[in-house]
Amino acid sequence: MTGTAPGVSAGGSSSPARSRLPSAWRQGQAVQRRRPTEHSPLVNHEAKEGGDRKKSKGLGRRRRSRENPIRGDEMNRIVVLIVAAGLLSAACSCSGSQQPPPAAAAAGGTASSTAAPAKAALVPQPIQGCVPVCNTPGLTQPGKIPERPYKTQWFFGGQMVITPSEPWSIHEDSTGEFSLMPDAAPDNDVLFWEDVYPIEHDERVPGVPLTVKGLLAWLRTTPRLDVSAPRPGTIGRSLPATVVDVTIAKGAKNEDPACPTRTCVDFLGYPQWDLNFGISEPQIQRFYLSNVTYGGRKHLFIAVIYPNDPRDMNKFLPNAEKLIATVQVPATPG
Secondary structure, eight states: OOSOOTTOOEEEOSSOSSOOOTTOOTTOOEEOOOOOOTTSOOOOOOOOOOSOOOOOOSSOOOEEESSOOEETTSOOOOOOOOSOHHHHTOOOEETTEEOOOOHHHHTTSOOOSSOOOHHHHSSOOOOOTTTTTTSOOOEEEOEEEOSSOEEOSSGGGGTOEEOOSSOEEEEEEESSOEEEEETTSTTEEEEEEESOEEEETTEEOTTOOSSHHHHHHHHHHOTTEEEOOOEEEEETTTEEEEEEEEEEOTTOOOOOTTOSSSOEEEEEEOSSSSEEEEEETTOOEEEEEEEEEETTEEEEEEEEEEESSGGGHHHHHHHHHHHHTTOBOSOEEO
16 A cells, blocks of 8 residues: 555454455455545554455446555555554544444454444444544454344444345445445445535535535536436435435546546545545446434435446345345434
8 A cells, every 4th residue: 555544443354255445446446545534533553465356347336546546456455453542442522522432442452343243233322423524434344244233333433233134245334434235146235325525526516515405406417427306215214315316427528547437427525535436337326315413413324226237226126225224323314
């Protein structure tokens, strides 16, 4: 990895079911450099390299670094050693209060790669309203998880619960994203985010509220994307969502010379990680946009159904929708 990647604490298997570092194309063409925001305290770590990256077939999941990506298989896996365990128990303050880190980190150790016990995972605990930007940046790649409740170790303040009824593999549980795929349909992802924002030319688009109405209005007006008519949906049992399908607009210009197809468009950024998210033609992404409130603050909660091959959408939908319906988070609608 070029330089350092401050602010990342990682745990879990060094050889997940599929090597999927967060900004990499599925072909493993690039790996991003992460950076915490100015609101996030650093966690010292040492990054090591080695092993063989697994290159998967298909169009490529679209995430790209904003600066100096590492090409090919230069970075194969990240193993993080916590140098100052005390920093893990000192998550940043937000308006004078502090957000506790995941349970394992709070105990002074690295985050475990195993699913949380069923009893502990059933009820998410309240979190601060400043999450995710005030969380200590962290990431783990648990890989395969059992068919029982799993409680996130980093995403949504370490308090989101899913209950898979079939085998799934988690390739990222971080403060910026929770992403996984069913073992029965590899290369098809379900992603979860908080407070992602629109970008153009690698810069945040000013004046777009981080609400369903705000992001949806921008998505439907940018000439780079085609967005379907909104329809109602839900995340979990109680969070109303607006559902739209996103594809690349006809005539849109390619925005990345490393694009594996004719056209790639970057259109979203993350509140903690210095990387972009986008889409490659002819992919389709189904967005579930939900306004939520926790800790007295409003946030934008998003789930994305993302088949690598758009022809797999209908086949993959039942797996994805069933998982999204199990989501529990310590938030209310609004």
